Amino acid sequence: MDVRWEGAGWERLAAGVGRRRLPGWDATAGLVAGGTGVLLYDTGSSLREGSELRAQAQRLTGRKVTHVALSHPHFDHVLGTAAFSGAQVYGAVGVDELMLREREVLREDAVRQGLARDAAEEAADVLVVPRHLVSGETTVDLGDRRVLLANVGPGHSGHDLALFVPGGPGEPEVVFCGDLVEESGEPQAGPDALPARWPDALDRLLALGGEDAVYVPGHGAAVDAAFVRRQRDELARRFAVS
Numbered sequence: 001m002d003v004r005w006e007g008a009g010w011e012r013l014a015a016g017v018g019r020r021r022l023p024g025w026d027a028t029a030g031l032v033a034g035g036t037g038v039l040l041y042d043t044g045s046s047l048r049e050g051s052e053l054r055a056q057a058q059r060l061t062g063r064k065v066t067h068v069a070l071s072h073p074h075f076d077h078v079l080g081t082a083a084f085s086g087a088q089v090y091g092a093v094g095v096d097e098l099m100l101r102e103r104e105v106l107r108e109d110a111v112r113q114g115l116a117r118d119a120a121e122e123a124a125d126v127l128v129v130p131r132h133l134v135s136g137e138t139t140v141d142l143g144d145r146r147v148l149l150a151n152v153g154p155g156h157s158g159h160d161l162a163l164f165v166p167g168g169p170g171e172p173e174v175v176f177c178g179d180l181v182e183e184s185g186e187p188q189a190g191p192d193a194l195p196a197r198w199p200d201a202l203d204r205l206l207a208l209g210g211e212d213a214v215y216v217p218g219h220g221a222a223v224d225a226a227f228v229r230r231q232r233d234e235l236a237r238r239f240a241v242s
Contacts, residue, residue, distance in 0.1 A: 008060055013214055013222065014171040016145070020056070022049060025076040025113070026184050026219045029053055030176045031060065032165055034142025039067040041163050041176045043080035045110065046119045047126070050080020067140055069149055070130060071178025071218060072157040073099050075110035079123035090138065091130030092151045092159035099129045134161060150208055154194040155201030156180050156187065164208050175209035176216045181228055183220025187235060195239035202232035
């Protein structure tokens with residue numbers, strides 16, 4: 001199916017595939033609509049943002065979000081998940097235990113980055129973690145289309161999950177990269193990053209999507225394979241990885 005993306009503040013990437021650049025931290029939320037299912041990639045930085053995404057997704061597709069995939073366990077990508085009651089939630093293997101163990105770290109990082117304390121506390125109190133854990137690759141059936149979730153990390157974090165959407169006739173493949181790729185600024189390496197393994201993660205992304213795919217960063221405008229390859233080489237130089 002296809003939808004009218006731009007009028008709702010979303011960017012069309014392919015038939016039934018779009019993304020929104022969320023305010024504040026410019027984080028990406030991705031949406032893939034199939035014949036019977038709807039998958040959202042990342043849920044925003046708060047319950048309010050998650051609720052807005054839920055309502056927008058339902059208006060755009062005519063159905064509730066049935067699947068959620070979390071790219072990595074940073075507040076601006078996961079704290080809206082509790083807004084999606086009943087959805088199947090996916091993440092990289094081990095991310096569930098990490099999020100529960102570091103619930104307070106998530107909350108304090110959100111406050112430190114500028115989220116109101118009451119919003120951070122509200123989201124942390126009802127934190128939803130993935131129940132469907134991806135150690136290699138997992139196919140998700142959305143009805144008349146199947147998408148692939150791939151555990152391509154570690155790199156930006158210890159638990160990086162990418163989403164590959166096959167292309168249709170005249171439509172490109174789309175790869176949602178999470179923060180393994182950033183366009184609106186230099187890739188950020190926080191305390192949970194594994195810099196020595198980050199370039200390899202980008203090699204896996206490129207193998208997943210190929211030369212002609214649209215690559216959607218966790219922050220910033222959509223890019224092509226050449227951009228991802230340049231960023232891979234820059235990270236290798238930055239972190240002295242051969």
